[in-house]
Amino acid sequence: MKTKEGFDFSNxxxxxxxxxxxxxxxxxxxxxxIIAELSRRAEAEGTGLQQVMDNALRDHLRLPGPSREGVxxxxxxxxxxxxxxxxxxx
Numbered sequence: 001m002k003t004k005e006g007f008d009f010s011n012x013x014x015x016x017x018x019x020x021x022x023x024x025x026x027x028x029x030x031x032x033x034i035i036a037e038l039s040r041r042a043e044a045e046g047t048g049l050q051q052v053m054d055n056a057l058r059d060h061l062r063l064p065g066p067s068r069e070g071v072x073x074x075x076x077x078x079x080x081x082x083x084x085x086x087x088x089x090x
Contacts, residue, residue: 042052
């Protein structure tokens with residue numbers, strides 16, 4: 001398939017040009033208030049929403065991760081509340 005500009009995309013592939021080692025693309029549905037708060041924190045820290053979410057989950061799960069030295073902002077603390085009828089973790 002050629003575009004009117006003459007570019008041929010017949011052998012093109014979708015997705016990132018360079019794969020990201022150690023990262024997996026997922027789709028999740030989150031509550032609007034969670035997204036709003038994470039977006040607010042990302043804006044305040046001068047970083048992206050995905051990075052704030054990754055840091056919050058990593059901290060909550062107490063997983064080691066790459067050094068955040070030189071990354072602006074502060075560590076995000078993820079506070080979870082029990083959803084009605086949802087199982088809880090001890």
